Amino acid sequence: MADLKNKLAERASDKKNEVKLTKSMSIADLIKAMGPEIKKALPSVITPERFTRMALSALNTTPKLQECSQMSFLAALMNAAQLGLEPNTPLGQAYLIPYKNHGKLECQFQIGYKGLLDMAYRNPDIQTIQAQAVYENDEFEYELGLDPKLVHKPALKDRGNMILVYALWKSVNGGFGFEVMSKEDIDNHAKRFSQSFGSSYSPWKTNYEEMAKKTVVKKVLKYAPIKSEFARAMDTDNTIKTEISVDMSEVQDETEPVVVAEAEYQEVDNTSSGAAAGGSNAEQ
Numbered sequence: 332m333a334d335l336k337n338k339l340a341e342r343a344s345d346k347k348n349e350v351k352l353t354k355s356m357s358i359a360d361l362i363k364a365m366g367p368e369i370k371k372a373l374p375s376v377i378t379p380e381r382f383t384r385m386a387l388s389a390l391n392t393t394p395k396l397q398e399c400s401q402m403s404f405l406a407a408l409m410n411a412a413q414l415g416l417e418p419n420t421p422l423g424q425a426y427l428i429p430y431k432n433h434g435k436l437e438c439q440f441q442i443g444y445k446g447l448l449d450m451a452y453r454n455p456d457i458q459t460i461q462a463q464a465v466y467e468n469d470e471f472e473y474e475l476g477l478d479p480k481l482v483h484k485p486a487l488k489d490r491g492n493m494i495l496v497y498a499l500w501k502s503v504n505g506g507f508g509f510e511v512m513s514k515e516d517i518d519n520h521a522k523r524f525s526q527s528f529g530s531s532y533s534p535w536k537t538n539y540e541e542m543a544k545k546t547v548v549k550k551v552l553k554y555a556p557i558k559s560e561f562a563r564a565m566d567t568d569n570t571i572k573t574e575i576s577v578d579m580s581e582v583q584d585e586t587e588p589v590v591v592a593e594a595e596y597q598e599v600d601n602t603s604s605g606a607a608a609g610g611s612n613a614e615q
Contacts, residue, residue: 389419395429403437406572444545462498462544467491498547510551
């Protein structure tokens, strides 16, 4: 009974001290007002001051973010901070994207290709991860089955248009896997799973090849010996959240679902190719 009373008292105290946010607040003022909550949720390597600098830098590179709801922006920024990724910088680790959601402008969090590689390489079981784009005049050949093969010899000049992307991983114990997707399959997949695919602020517009590589890497890593922490981190990709937590992977995604025909879903899932071999203790 005493524990229950203490919890009720804590909740009452929290409500009493609840920060009231106003639209006139600057992001810097907002971060200052929510200082205790933000400090609790930040990883130890990032100070509130650095968090503020990240926020202001993101707003400078993408001014439209100032029109997004305050909490969706802070939540997306917190996602990036907890994953140790710099948002909206030339590094291409993560992106904060203005996105119309449920009739209002909110901030969507996306992991970039380089951010995905950075997180995957934190796993000591992974030796190599890479993705490559194949162009019309490249020499490319692959086979599936019990003895899979993947050969890519890029043309030295006049490579033509991009036709497909492949990704591969190799573990320290010799296990490996690869995935091949055509450009058409990648676009269909992005239209289905990336709600901001058509947005002018989407990295699909500014960094198409890297986002295509990210798509294929995400698929091939389903068969790699990844850790559960990595899988939880990937659940925050392409999400809109309106709460701050010490573990942003536990906060519910508020993104309005996109309705796609069942036929398109089947086409997307059945036209890609992949292979995995030897020594893999894959975590689905």
